[in-house]
Amino acid sequence: MKRILVLSIVASLWACLEDKNIEIVPQGNKVDTVLTVIPSTNSICDTVSISFDKSVWSIMNKQCVSCHNASNPSAGVDLSSYDKIQTYVKNGKLYGSLTHAVGYKPMPSATLKLNNCDITMIRKWIRGSSPAGAILVDINPTNPINPVVDVPVIKPPIAVNCSPDTVYFKQKILPLIVSNCAMSGCHDAISKQDGVILTDYTNIMREVKISNPAGSDLYKSLIETREDRMPPAGPLSTENINNVLTWIKQGAKNNGCDASATNCITSNVSFKTVIQPILATN
Numbered sequence: 001m002k003r004i005l006v007l008s009i010v011a012s013l014w015a016c017l018e019d020k021n022i023e024i025v026p027q028g029n030k031v032d033t034v035l036t037v038i039p040s041t042n043s044i045c046d047t048v049s050i051s052f053d054k055s056v057w058s059i060m061n062k063q064c065v066s067c068h069n070a071s072n073p074s075a076g077v078d079l080s081s082y083d084k085i086q087t088y089v090k091n092g093k094l095y096g097s098l099t100h101a102v103g104y105k106p107m108p109s110a111t112l113k114l115n116n117c118d119i120t121m122i123r124k125w126i127r128g129s130s131p132a133g134a135i136l137v138d139i140n141p142t143n144p145i146n147p148v149v150d151v152p153v154i155k156p157p158i159a160v161n162c163s164p165d166t167v168y169f170k171q172k173i174l175p176l177i178v179s180n181c182a183m184s185g186c187h188d189a190i191s192k193q194d195g196v197i198l199t200d201y202t203n204i205m206r207e208v209k210i211s212n213p214a215g216s217d218l219y220k221s222l223i224e225t226r227e228d229r230m231p232p233a234g235p236l237s238t239e240n241i242n243n244v245l246t247w248i249k250q251g252a253k254n255n256g257c258d259a260s261a262t263n264c265i266t267s268n269v270s271f272k273t274v275i276q277p278i279l280a281t282n
Helices: 002-018 052-063 082-090 093-098 116-127 169-180 201-207 217-223 238-249 259-263 271-281
Strands: 022-027 030-038 112-114
Touching: 052 082, 052 116, 082 093, 093 116, 112 116, 169 201, 169 238, 201 217, 217 238
Parallel strands: 030 112
Antiparallel strands: 022 030
16 A cells, blocks of 8 residues: 555646756755746736836736835835836846846746746847837847846947057057067066067157157167167068157057947957957958
């Protein structure tokens, strides 16, 4: 009789584990938590025509508001209206909690999780700027919002005006010297031929005389016509040599000015659209 009872219990447990809405969450080498995926709140999984009223509010109202409302704000969180929900959209906590992301308190609970359809709708709603009401969300926004991280307000870029008469060290002099003089076997930090290092501002200044620009070792090596000429492979262009002399005459400052920074957007950066073109070009 006992054997029959044990077999019955095992069979029942196996049937439960076969349920598509139940997952076993491993913790290290052991099974620790049975995670139940809540069936979709919406009868049809429409992840294209998404709005707050039709798609998101029905999920929030059914799965979250009973614990997070004005009269019963569990953990101090009230999700009973669009305005209240927006607070947790902006700081990333809503999406982080609903997806059980590391570092966020899991919602609806540690053992209950929304299904993929509901999470997809909420994610697309957030990425499309999370509009209120019946406004349909742009599911492929030009500037998507990261649903897990608070998105800072992008301020209009400040115009950068570089003086055409100034030779800037960071844009003109340093790249010129590093690419022509500070390579392996010459004046890099390891080779340091003749004890000279030309990899950075501090070391370059050891070869500069602000009080006597034309007498600076840096400049003299560039105009030398004999074996001491730098770089050995061939002289720099007249324009580049004049830029070095002008920079010294202007005080040999560790200055810089990048006009391209005016339109430099550093938010919503992706590998394909931003990083890959930079690597391919340079």
